[in-house]
């Protein structure tokens with residue numbers, strides 16, 4: 001089912017952004033307005049009265065062309081090679097057999113009313129010296145639980161809000177067999193790294209005040225259900241995949257790739273918006 005013109009195209013150049021500064025945008029061509037400067041998110045209220053005939057927003061994130069080679073990180077002496085092996089894979093870009101890009105996040109940036117968020121706990125495991133999953137999304141108020149499945153190995157979860165190391169969330173030792181729980185209190189993106197010598201360990205936690213978000217699966221698919229009819233700003237995020245620097249032995253990657261587009265969701269209708277990523281680190285949204 002499609003409700004938007006095929007030609008609607010929007011492309012935004014990826015850029016590094018501060019949490020309070022939305023990325024500058026540029027409209028290539030669009031029959032639906034591009035979003036240059038998203039407005040601040042409204043206060044979200046649970047309101048069943050707007051859910052009589054909800055719609056669905058769905059789509060796929062695909063890689064255009066051949067995926068770039070990703071560089072494994074060598075596990076040095078301080079990284080417990082007896083547990084973690086000689087090298088660990090780069091977690092940033094995962095492209096499936098059909099070109100689907102997992103670990104992208106898609107959400108509604110400006111929804112004010114709708115369904116209640118699911119506050120079930122979400123678990124991230126530390127297994128094989130990696131975070132599983134690598135990208136998580138959950139609502140404010142939900143519990144984030146950390147497990148450590150690496151027998152005999154101490155991890156240390158250090159969480160920062162944003163992309164730099166200057167806004168501490170928590171710093172928590174995570175021994176094998178112990179579950180650590182943190183409640184999500186702030187919307188936005190946070191970054192998890194390990195301070196126990198495992199410099200390749202990296203995860204992202206996206207938090208929202210509403211339930212309208214999704215992380216793409218192994219086929220690159222996302223789906224937002226129970227969307228009240230209306231016009232929304234659909235936001236796309238991928239963490240970025242180019243190594244730009246080493247911080248000691250820890251790799252630091254390029255800025256996240258982000259874009260937005262305006263979508264109309266008619267009552268009782270499924271609307272499809274796909275996203276394409278490429279080596280030029282530009283995200284393109286196409287309605288179909």
Ligand SMILES: [Cu+2]
Nearest residue numbers: 155194196198
């Ligand atoms: Cu660790």
